[in-house]
Amino acid sequence: MEDKNTAPEYIIELNDVTVRYNKASEKIDNLKEYFVKLIRHELMYQEFLALKNIDLKIKRGEAWAIIGTNGSGKSTLLKVISRILKPYKGTLTVNGSIASLIELGAGIDQRLTARENIYMNGCLLGYTKKFIAERFDEIVEFAELEDFLDTPVKNFSSGMKSRLGFSVATMVKPDILIVDEVLSVGDVLFRKKCENKMSEMLNEGTTLLFVSHNMETVRKMCNKAIWLNNGVSVMQGDADKICTEYTNTVGEKKAKEKAERAKKEAALKKQAEELAAKRKNKS
């Protein structure tokens, strides 16, 4: 085991990370189209950079919020850190285990029972069967599914599914916890339980990556933040400061949009009135 002194300073380190997608208007997924386009020289690559030159250094035990409007690259960033997506350029170093609560339902096979799913997902996260067996009761107890262990998951309610997903994903205390939005599923009691488990992990030194649109929650849970806009890191640093900046900018933008919309509506109304007046005159 590595001891604290030799452990790397940063638990997650992104250097100049760029992620490229192919934004081709139509996806080519059959051979005929491929050859037709190849012959016509239309096999162009319309690139779209979901993340541009992101530098991010996260220390052990920090709680980071990732904020930004829809489509700004938040989920892409999480996918890169979880090693699901490989960056097109730049490097990523992660020194620790990751538990990701991005899509709780993903990875759960509807046809299998709860018991089989626990083993399947545990193995998927890289644990051995023996290791899962030792923690099995704990997982089941946390998910409150004792009576439904041998029921196929397709018969579960969505709340039960997310309970299963949450307890599988957090079966071991991870070094890094990735949470996308607030856990809005399950009943109040279970939500409370999840929040408790998460704060318990944070107290024990887990590093948190948190995506949210709710600035209050961000301020409460995180001490650092990165603000993304169109794939570019706008600001990084203290969570409070960035939340304020973000709220102001987005607020301004929203106000501008609102004013524009009001203007448009007024113009439309005027037009309609004129038309009505004309019609009246005719008759």
Place this chain on the structure above:
Amino acid sequence: MTLIQRLKEPKEGSFAEVFKYKDLLVQLVTRDIKLKYRRSFLGYVWSILNPLLIMIIMAAVFSFLFRREIVYFPIYLLAGRSMFEFVNTAVSKSLNAITDNTSLLKKTYVSKFMFPLAKITAAMVDFVFSLGALILVMLFYSIKDGVMLFSPWNLGIVTVILQGYIFAMGLGFLLAQLHVFFRDIKYIYNAVSIMWMYCSAIFYDVGMLYEKAQEQIAQGAVPFAQYLAWIIERLNPMYIYIKEFRFFIWAPTAGDLPTWAVPDGWDILLGIVYALAMFVIGSFFFKRNQDKFILYV
């Protein structure tokens, strides 16, 4: 770096990484087998019953169609068909392996080799179950004719299964990655596999082609049958495996064997070379393209 070190600490994305996920392989394989027979009354018995029923139909049809006698034709037929079905099922199932497991791919990082590998391994397990049908048929003829049809030679099939497994992995990896980018691969493979079956001498024997060639030579025509036989025997790895498999299962029962039924040095060499070459090619392309999967599924 020594081989053992490389297996212990595999590079991300390399095939050696699958050894890290061996428990996941067991889970994926048992899932496939369990789900296949869940809610069926006879369950695993179908693994034996299914090839048995098909064999009975095919044996009835083909012994009626062909005048030519092959000793213990049902054993000959079943041995050939089982081997073909093993590799064919493994490859056609692994075609969909990546595209069917999209939700797992999007969830976490896992060696992507696992998905086709699990399908191929499940096909092999199913094949081993189906050997029960072969045992039943051999038992039936042993009792009927009062001769011992089982022999220690039978155990030799392990070497053939291993070659088939490695070959199926190579072809499975190659097509699974291609299928992510071109969804037509499935339809093309379905058609090609029919041709492959007819080129693998499952219900006929290559000896027939040599006799036809003799006739053609006698008539002064070009001996096309001979060329065809050469293509089947040398260029079709599936036939090499079937021939070897039959050598261990059917040949000991058949007494004096014609030369076409006994694998020679070329067969042994080519069988191994085809398997290894296919594996290297398949895993090379799979490894090269695996990072792009997530953008296409």
